[in-house]
Amino acid sequence: MKMxxxxxxxxxxxxxxxxxxCDRVRDGFMLLxxxxxxxxxxxxxxxxxxNVIVDNSSKDISPIESxxxxxxxxxxxxxxxxPSLENVFVSLLTHTEQAEVSL
Numbered sequence: 001m002k003m004x005x006x007x008x009x010x011x012x013x014x015x016x017x018x019x020x021x022c023d024r025v026r027d028g029f030m031l032l033x034x035x036x037x038x039x040x041x042x043x044x045x046x047x048x049x050x051n052v053i054v055d056n057s058s059k060d061i062s063p064i065e066s067x068x069x070x071x072x073x074x075x076x077x078x079x080x081x082x083p084s085l086e087n088v089f090v091s092l093l094t095h096t097e098q099a100e101v102s103l
Contacts, residue, residue: 015041016057017083020050020064021076028073032064039063044090051087 022028028050032043040060042053054060057080068075 015053015055017081017087018052018054018057018061018064018078019081020052020078021048022050022068023074023076024072025050027071028068031067031071031073035067037063039067042091044087046086051081053087053091 020028025045025048029043029045032040032050032052040052040054044051044053052064054064061078065075065078
């Protein structure tokens with residue numbers, strides 16, 4: 001695992017972090033996590049919001065909004081945010097676990 005200063009670690013995060021506030025966070029999380037079309041690189045749940053890592057928020061948020069609407073999940077707001085150390089930590093753990101499972 002690569003170690004570094006916080007800014008270096010944040011720069012290792014690929015994609016954009018979109019923070020989505022919605023009414024059914026757990027359902028939204030599962031919907032994105034298990035969606036066969038892989039609508040996002042990764043999804044993380046933090047309390048009453050989701051952090052969704054996408055390649056390009058301009059084009060990737062629309063399919064997410066559509067699938068939420070089709071499943072009755074109301075999005076209150078969404079915005080692109082800089083990655084936090086928590087985002088980087090969760091992402092590193094997720095990718096490490098996936099690599100170990102595929103061995």
